[in-house]
Amino acid sequence: MDHDYLIKVKDLKVHFPIEKGLLKGVVGYVKAVDGVSFTIKRKETFGLVGESGCGKTTVARSMVRAINFTSGDIIFNKDGEAINMGNMDEGELSEIRRDIQLIFQDPYSSLNPRMTVREIIGEPLTVHKIAKGKELDEMVIALMKDVGLDPKYLSRYPQALSGGQRQRVGIARALGLKPKLILADEPTSALDVSVQAQILNLLQDLQEEYDLSYLFISHDLSVVEHICDRVALMYAGVLVEMSGTEELFDNPRHPYTEALLSSIPDFNPRNKEKRTVLKGDVADRERLSEGCAFHPRCTYAIDICKKNKPELRLVDSEHWVACHLTDRIKLRGIIG
């Protein structure tokens, strides 16, 4: 079991200082990520779900050390050898970043408008001195074909492309170095629905072809259910529930999961009944209360929830939950 993991995140913490005043004195910390652990296996799609500001993007950025995390370990399995990314220098990092690539949400702002498609897709190959000249062109064209882009766009600039085409450029760029893991941060949120389906299919095809693992960050649960093997739900910097996708959707064990599932508009126009609507607002990260971060919005909360922070614990095979009451309450999944 232990050798089929690709990357392990252990007790990851990212705390940003809050600075105030003329001398920029540190008056506190925003605990953007506060003890997150999970494992992504080979060829697996692992979903990370949560509302804006819950820390999901910060987790992804830590996983390529785009930001330095405060504590914890990120262990990458490089052909059987466990490498801890926490204490790497820049040279080693640049090496490991060939294996871990990012795809971003907004294909409009994540591509340099002054670079042609050829330059954008070819840049990582040049930087890592993999190819140049004619060979580079051939590799870029092969990548474009892999992601379903017509090579006639080679000399175009991103602004001449549609949203879906731009996202394909971003994907081709990420694929060039033959990564093992792709961190996809809301890859379809900015796209039109008819284009979203194309990109989701593409991601699934590429997974087969390139033996990829994905960290799939999204707030859209129906997309997550469609594409992910396992899912973790994040709330205010911590994981509140993690399990196989079907189990999570059918048998949620955390009140937040139940509320999220219930807040998705139903596709059936006959069903206009009232849903369980979660009260309150998305957690304010500068003013987190004691106890469970979710308790101010939780319909089931009792005294203990206000005092003690629940630990993420195993409640069923591969099903993890951080809730004091999980054995005492019956929650509703998407069926029934």
Place this chain on the structure above:
Amino acid sequence: MDRVLLAVEDLKTHFFYDDVTIRAVDGVSFNLREGETIGIVGESGCGKTITGMSILQLVPMPGKVIGGKILLRLVDERVIDIAELEPRGREVRKIRGKEISMIFQEPMTSLNPVYTIGNQIIEGIRLHNKISKVHAREMAISLLSEVGIPKAEEIIDMYSFQLSGGMRQRAMIAMALSCNPRLLIADEPTTAIDVTIQAQILELLKEIQEKRKMSMILITHNLGIVAEMVDDIIVMYLGRAVEQGNVIDVYDNPLHPYTKALMRSIPRLGDRQRRRLPVIKGSIPDPHSNLKGCMFQPRCDKAIKSLCDTEEPSLIEAEEGHYVRCFLYGKKEVDFYGP
């Protein structure tokens, strides 16, 4: 049966650029009854927002409502045609905010950051009603409480950037409701906010509508939200209404190849087949491109050669109350009746 409040007939809003004319809205017709909700759905560039803006004569330059009728029944039973009003004129300003209000997608950009929430609501109230500042302020506070803002008497003096996304959108709704409009146009009211807050805002809109017997035009790209909120639906593609009718009819039995494909291409909750999603080939064409025939024909797998690519189909009534713009269902034209 409730009476028709707004009848839009063959609305045409075009944008005139130096070298090209873009037909952003081209022949949209519908009737909206009192207390009912109609949903306008479509992807980017389909003209759904411009349709909403046309109803208030708010189309940005160089766009202009150039054809059709927008008939609104006023409280005193008079019927006026908004399409004939001058966009910068006095008459249409009397309608905006009073008879018809609009809320926008991004509350951060549509609220003014240099005025307090209260200032902006009170401005609207006093524009249309001759009442004192103190009285208007009381009204604003009660509106803010009505839309579920806690401690309204404090929030009223805050600026938009001090509020969360959900609270901002509630403040926008309060502002839109300030003069008791009979029609609310909501343009992607929940697109920029989180799902749990989205659910709150949708419930709020339903409650308010029920209580005030208000009609609503809901503009969105989210077919789930439409299913939940609306009575009738219009599916738009590149400025044309390609299919419209009762939401249950359209969802049970989508007719237009675009509607069918769109519905198939969305992953649905509880669908465990994990199959590849059926896709619509290609992408939405550039509105500048000079398409002939049916707008959807380059992406349509049912397109009939030398018909769909030469002649544009008109909207026909394929089943009772269920309209479609597609040659697969014949060529007969339809008539919409005004109020």
